[in-house]
Amino acid sequence: MRDLAAGVRYLGRGQRWAVGHGRWFGFGLLPALVTFVLYAAALTALAFWADDVAVWATPFADSWDETWRSILRGLFAVLLWLGALLLSVLTFTAVTLLVGDPFYEKLSEQVEESEGGCPEDLGRPLWLELWTSLCDSLYVLWRALLLAVPLFFLGFVPVLGQTVVPALGFCVSGFFLTLELVSVAMQRRGIPVRERLRILRARKALALGFGVPLVLAFLVPFVAVLLMPGAVAGAALLVRDLMDEDGGVDAGEVHDGGVTGEGEQPHGPVGPAAGSRPPGGSRQ
Template identity: 55%
Template sequence: MGFFFKGLGWVGRRPGWWLFGLIPGLIAFVLYVVALIWLATNASDVAEWMTPFADDWGWEGLFRTLIGILIFVVGLALSVITFTAVTLAIGEPFYEKLSEKVEADFGPVPGGDQPFWSSLLRSIRDSIMTLFYVLLFTIPLFILGFIPVIGQTIVPVLGALVSGFFLTVELTALAMERRGLNRKARFAILRNNKGSALGFGVAIFLTFLIPFVAVVAMPGAVAGATLMVRNGLTPPPPAYR
């Protein structure tokens, strides 16, 4: 968690870089707000489309209202989970420069410049793969959420841990790739540093639940991830180098 606060402190002392890092988050935020407004205004229609079997029920109105609320809640949860991936894909050149500046403040910057389009395509590809893994966990957790007691206690905690871990995967990608580490190697490092990965990611996940804070805090999260990769993670096992 300390690296997240260090990242916030780094951008707080450099308001120019903080404003620079806000641009992709603001773009993504507007896109998500539009999508969530559409979902909120059309959730009942989507629920009706999804539940044709309930047409003859005497209480189909209440049932579909609950399904509509559930659809919106799921959409809101997915927006939190995917916000970082989408923002990083949009802001690849912005966050690459921000991450490099953080590295330069603490010593030589590893690696070299990558072609913009190659870097962007890689970012999109890796984000899609990470989202696939996230859904492998979140869909079963969503189903378990309907179980009384467990769904209101254990499942939200597990959801925060899963989301936090994959947020760390996304945010550390820039600094790790600069060190020549592919996706397999990055996952290996974070699995070997579960405490750091979860502490960093869960803190950011909980912060991002607060409306608009995700946009404001994203530059600090990128800076903190860079600092964590530089100073707080053990090297990958030889098999993954």
Template identity: 60%
Template sequence: MARHGRWWGFGLIPALITLVGYVAAMAVLIVYAGDLASWATPFADDWAEPWRDIVRVTVGAAAVGMGGLLAMLTFTAVTLLIGEPFYESLSAKVEETEGGGPQGPDLPLWRELWIAAKDSLAVLLRAAGFGIVLFLCGFIPVVGQTVVPVVGVCVSGFFLTVELTGTPLQKRGLAQKERLRLLRSRTGLAVGFGAGLVLLFLIPVLTVLAMPGAVAGATLLAREIAPHEEPAEEPSDDDRSPVDGQDGQDGQNGPGSPYPYPYQQPSANPYQQPHPGEAGQGWQ
């Protein structure tokens, strides 16, 4: 991306759109957090003033915190969904600079968005399952404060890599189960790539700035684990070599003959057939 500034600017557009939408949603949530807390705690209407306020402030703060956490978890998926046409073009540019890649199936835009949404939802559900387990493990003394956060970053990194490599691997004809299997076979590479991005994406502004580079890096990773080979072209008739050392001259078979394939020219006598083993010699 540093060598292609225009691509980088092009790739910023979806992330900026997503960031503006998320900031607006968070602003609305913060403004109406008090009303939301009052709606969620009708049982506290008759409580004394200090306790009612403490409960509702706590509920409002928890709602804002959950909204921020949800925004962090879904930002990449939503950005990839909004920016599907942008990032597909960016990935194709990266493939082109590296020697070319598959064209992929020719699908309408709505069909590509539908497939991307289904794949993102499946990845999000898998990540949520691991997240629940890790959340419960966080209550284990010592381990929950040391090991679990590291494992959480690694798990998040793996699933972030699954998200980012979806477009280039899908172009190679790989369904999501096959993509997961392929990335699990290179777990170190997938986790190493994604974990660094997870730590970088903890800062919202850097998430926007780094997204084009993340897409380009994911394309290079896809080329690493699933190389694309151009199909070999079959030789045309003009490229066929002469048969049995014949050069096509003097009526012999070859590229210069109207009969370039491995059989003798027909005899002028329709009853005369070539003798096997004596090229050009006939027998009645």
């Protein structure tokens, strides 16, 4: 529960930071707004054609009684659109971060500078940063789909598909949404995507506390655009504490907005590549 509360707290801190820095808040809105318009158009088109897709995908039901045929195809159309919505939530952040990579990189750096210092730039060219981000996002999407696709078909199971499956879907989306958001600050530290996944797996509750509220909020039209700058800022704050030079995070106790604890081995890399604060750095 402590990690879960810590994740929510990081999300809140990030939103407060963005709102308190109006210039950077507006700076971070632009890529999210462009991506939102594209996704909204795609989902609207799918809603319009969902019934036709359902008829095409279920030819075996042509000979069924009209009532059962309508129920099956109606359920298929609804689940198809909900599956597309889930996929949109999973990919919205990745696409937005890719489109706005220079924007969010600068925003994330500014957050860390305001907290005491930013790790040194790895000195990679922009095209390499974009290529790395694209490859990492495709890897994350592939891992997410390994869970999302089975959940889609489990949605057809009575009762289970209307109760447990949606809850699991939100958790899957929240975890991988957090993974995408922390990638901005972790990539700056040279941490590969598989290592990021391992770190968050060790702190699932922390990732869910940060990501699930965002997933729920992203279901409301246009809210995703407004929350993206704060989400990137909150992820930078989360990574900063996870990768702290004094050994990272341990048992997950929240203290002064950070994550501390005792009795557990540190997670994630430590040392110059993973550190986030220069010696003597302080929070403002």
